[in-house]
Amino acid sequence: MARNEELYQAVYQGNKDRALEAVKAAVDAGEDVATLLDESLIPAMQQIGQDFECGQAFVPEMLIVARAMSAALEYIQPLLTEAGVEPKGKVCAGTVKGDLHDIGKNLVAMMLKGAGYEVVDLGVDCSVDKFVGAIENGAKVVLISALLTTTMPAMKTVVDQIKPQYPDIGILVGGAPVTAEFAKSIGADGYGATANQAVPLVEKFFA
Ligand code: B12
Structure with a gap:
């Protein structure tokens, strides 16, 4: 399954408003919410985590990305529940x-x-x-x-x-x-x- 590049970039760049717009647009276009989570949101968070570990990103950047991630996650959370996507634990x-x-x-x-x-x-x-x-x-x-x-x-x-x-x-x-x-x-x-x-x-x- 393909990554939604706009959503990935919006989260990775820590742009909360753009992340929310991108996730709404993707859902409106009929994209699968579980795929959005697995292919775009989680990888963006993983990437900033790796950047932090290599010294290429710092705490403020991580917090900004986390905020954008939260905004998108909050929007799709009820849809994930409806779609029967269970948290891993x-x-x-x-x-x-x-x-x-x-x-x-x-x-x-x-x-x-x-x-x-x-x-x-x-x-x-x-x-x-x-x-x-x-x-x-x-x-x-x-x-x-x-x-x-x-x-x-x-x-x-x-x-x-x-x-x-x-x-x-x-x-x-x-x-x-x-x-x-x-x-x-x-x-x-x-x-x-x-x-x-x-x-x-x-x-x-x-x-
Ligand atoms: C911000 C800060 C504060 C803020 C906290 C605000 C907040 N909401 O967190 C405020 C002003 C409240 C504060 C108060 C105090 N502080 Co202070 N504070 C700091 C400061 C500047 C930054 C800490 C920080 O957020 N680091 C960034 C985060 C991201 O790092 P982190 O928590 O280590 O987390 C990373 C990893 O460790 C890991 N991690 C963290 N937790 C976990 C858990 C698990 C399970 C895993 C896997 C990973 C993991 O993940 C994170 C990212 O990768 C440090 C100094 C410094 N430069 O570190 C002093 C410091 C920690 N504070 C200190 C002190 C002494 C105090 C006070 C006692 C001061 C006073 N006399 O009142 C009070 C105590 C208050 C209290 N009861 O807790 C000392 C501690 C000294 C010591 N050896 O114990 C420090 C080191 C300053 C110093 N050099 O003296 N403080």
Whole structure:
């Protein structure tokens, strides 16, 4: 199936209004919504994620692309539901207790939405109960972000309290001060250095 070049470019260039116009025009022209998602929207988000990883794009660009992606996604969401297109799976994301830095977490959520997952955004300063609530509502993976060295230990609290009760739930951690070694030491299932890396990590739990 072919990519809708206008929609892809509008999202990749972060032009929200043009993305919305392009998606409306495509739907009016009878293009398949699932194909628009798989061939145009998701690839645009993947591309900006890769650009970020290579140092060719920065946080503001990613946020602008994410905003354009959201506008188009919001428009086709009800049509996708009507067409019976199910999300690939449900995950939740939040910043750890005490941490208000949510830019990274928002990017992680956008990357996963862009990859076709339903993301329950739990916001900032999340207690263990908030994560548990999302698990009880069907989230299979918990993504936690921390930007402060002082809030990193609260990630261990989340792992310690969730794992014994829900051993099959994936717990992924990230944020500037977090490392793969730290993730391993607290018993998390994975660590991602960038928002883009969250996608393959999550995919493993739905394989
Ligand atoms: C913006 C900012 C703020 C804003 C936050 C606004 C917001 N809505 O997020 C405000 C002003 C509120 C703030 C407040 C504070 N801040 Co501040 N802040 C920053 C700043 C400048 C940028 C952080 C940021 O957004 N980075 C960009 C994002 C995209 O990066 P990121 O979160 O790491 O995410 C990327 C990856 O890590 C990954 N990722 C992130 N999470 C996850 C999760 C998973 C699962 C995965 C796979 C990947 C992943 O994906 C992202 C993109 O690829 C940093 C300094 C800096 N240059 O980093 C300081 C910084 C983080 N802040 C700091 C401090 C000390 C504070 C305050 C304590 C200041 C004060 N005295 O009040 C308060 C604490 C508030 C609180 N309780 O959280 C320190 C932390 C020091 C430390 N070692 O702990 C820093 C490093 C500044 C410094 N050099 O001192 N801050």
